[in-house]
Amino acid sequence: MAKEKVTLTLDAETLAALRRLVGPRSLSAAVEAAVAERVARLQHLAAVDEWLAELDRANGPVPPETLEWAARLVEEWDEKRSGKTAG
Secondary structure: OOOOOOOOOOOHHHHHHHHHHHOOOOHHHHHHHHHHHHHHHHHHHHHHHHHHHHHHHHHOOOOHHHHHHHHHHHHHHHHHHHOOOOO
16 A cells, blocks of 8 residues: 655644553554544445435435434443443
C-alpha cells in the first residue's frame, strides 16, 4: 500500500498519552491504526445509513413509536455497557 506524508495537529495531552502507551514503537503506526479503525467505523455507519434508506424507500418511513422504542433499547444497552444505571 502506498504511503503518503501528512501533517497532523493533535491535542498535547492526547499526544502525550499516546506516546506513553506506544512507548518506543512507531507513533505513526499507532496513529495510522487508529485512523484506519475510525475509517472502517465510518464506512460501516454509512453502509447502515444506506441500508436504512433502502428500507425506508421500500417500506415507507418508520413509525415514531418504533423509533422511540429503538432509541430506548440503544440507551439501555449503552447504559449496561458503560456500567451506568438508568435514571
